Amino acid sequence: RPRVLSGIQPTADSFHLGNYLGAVRNWVGLQDSHEAFYMVVDMHAITVDYDPEVLRQRIRRSAAQLFAVGLEPSRSTVFVQSQVHEHAELAWILGALTGFGEASRMTQFKDKSAKHGTQAASVGLFTYPILQAADILLYTPPLGGKDFQVPVGEDQRQHLELTRTLAGRFNHRFGPTFVEPDAHILKSTAKIQDLQEPERKMSKSSSSPQGIIDILDEPGPLKKKIMRAVTDAETEIRYDPETKPGVSNLLTIMSALGGEPIEGLEGHFAGAGYGQLKKELAELALETFGPIRERTLELLADPAELDRMLAKGAERASEVAAGTMDTVRERVGYLRRG
Numbered sequence: 017r018p019r020v021l022s023g024i025q026p027t028a029d030s031f032h033l034g035n036y037l038g039a040v041r042n043w044v045g046l047q048d049s050h051e052a053f054y055m056v057v058d059m060h061a062i063t064v065d066y067d068p069e070v071l072r073q074r075i076r077r078s079a080a081q082l083f084a085v086g087l088e089p090s091r092s093t094v095f096v097q098s099q100v101h102e103h104a105e106l107a108w109i110l111g112a113l114t115g116f117g118e119a120s121r122m123t124q125f126k127d128k129s130a131k132h133g134t135q136a137a138s139v140g141l142f143t144y145p146i147l148q149a150a151d152i153l154l155y156t157p158p159l160g161g162k163d164f165q166v167p168v169g170e171d172q173r174q175h176l177e178l179t180r181t182l183a184g185r186f187n188h189r190f191g192p193t194f195v196e197p198d199a200h201i202l203k204s205t206a207k208i209q210d211l212q213e214p215e216r217k218m219s220k221s222s223s224s225p226q227g228i229i230d231i232l233d234e235p236g237p238l239k240k241k242i243m244r245a246v247t248d249a250e251t252e253i254r255y256d257p258e259t260k261p262g263v264s265n266l267l268t269i270m271s272a273l274g275g276e277p278i279e280g281l282e283g284h285f286a287g288a289g290y291g292q293l294k295k296e297l298a299e300l301a302l303e304t305f306g307p308i309r310e311r312t313l314e315l316l317a318d319p320a321e322l323d324r325m326l327a328k329g330a331e332r333a334s335e336v337a338a339g340t341m342d343t344v345r346e347r348v349g350y351l352r353r354g
């Protein structure tokens with residue numbers, strides 16, 4: 017079976033709707049057709065300010081949400097990045113193959129370091145994309161043209177490009193080792209926008225929490241956020257992201273959650289007001305996320321069991337990662353321990 021791999025940062029108490037529609041929901045669908053590896057990337061999360069106890073809770077919360085949305089330990093390898101030490105090891109080697117200028121062109125570092133300035137940012141934040149490349153390439157399928165997919169949102173495209181570049185460079189310098197991964201980006205949900213600032217993507221660092229739908233939101237706040245979403249001064253429910261970003265985003269979300277194409281929704285809401293669209297969307301969101309929320313809380317009620325599930329995932333991931341590192345260590349010229 018072809019391989020698929022992806023990751024999510026444990027930097028919030030809940031995944032938001034962008035994480036869910038842009039990435040995580042698609043992971044579930046891919047676990048049957050692919051050999052799947054999905055990880056909570058806690059090593060990436062420590063590159064910015066954080067509290068250790070909060071991080072530990074969020075790692076568990078992230079894992080619980082992954083299981084709650086439908087990833088199954090029997091069909092997917094779900095694990096925590098830091099529990100597989102090969103990630104750090106390969107990142108070092110790939111770092112030695114990355115140009116300083118090349119790393120400097122990564123736009124996410126510029127965005128994320130903008131707030132406090134690049135001088136205050138950590139070197140870990142700077143080398144973040146290299147660790148991400150290591151996350152991916154450790155799980156390279158055996159050579160021979162098997163496809164290798166990484167399901168992510170639009171904002172990860174540049175990181176995937178760097179990963180491909182580094183894979184190619186390693187292969188060229190040391191001999192064929194890695195399959196170059198493809199970004200698996202679903203166009204319709206690649207960029208879910210903020211509800212309050214619909215010209216910006218929904219993001220953990222949004223200025224207003226009202227703009228972010230968290231999948232673990234309680235029904236009250238969830239409904240309120242949708243009812244208060246920014247729209248426009250017209251009345252027509254029509255998909256036109258240029259002039260009607262707010263309404264178009266709501267249509268995108270509704271179509272993704274309910275499975276009805278956007279044209280169908282435009283027909284359904286012909287003559288109706290924005291209030292009606294929001295009301296139906298809120299109902300759909302409650303229906304979708306209610307069970308996920310419940311299941312997440314159930315899983316969190318037994319942290320020891322959750323930790324055991326993750327330990328099994330890490331064990332399976334380690335086997336694959338260690339196999340890749342054996343080859344890599346040999347190729348780069350390290351000496352085998354005698």
Ligand code: TYM
Pocket residue numbers: 021022023024025026033034035036037038039040057060147148151152166167168169170171172175205206207208209217218219
């Ligand atoms: P992270 O944790 O920021 O986001 C997790 C996933 O959610 C997607 N996403 C969105 N999709 C659509 N609309 C949005 N508004 C939106 N916001 C976020 C992201 O594209 C991502 O797929 N660097 C990665 C984590 C990572 C990783 C990896 C991913 C580390 N190693 C290896 C893939 C493979 C990140 O920060 O994702």
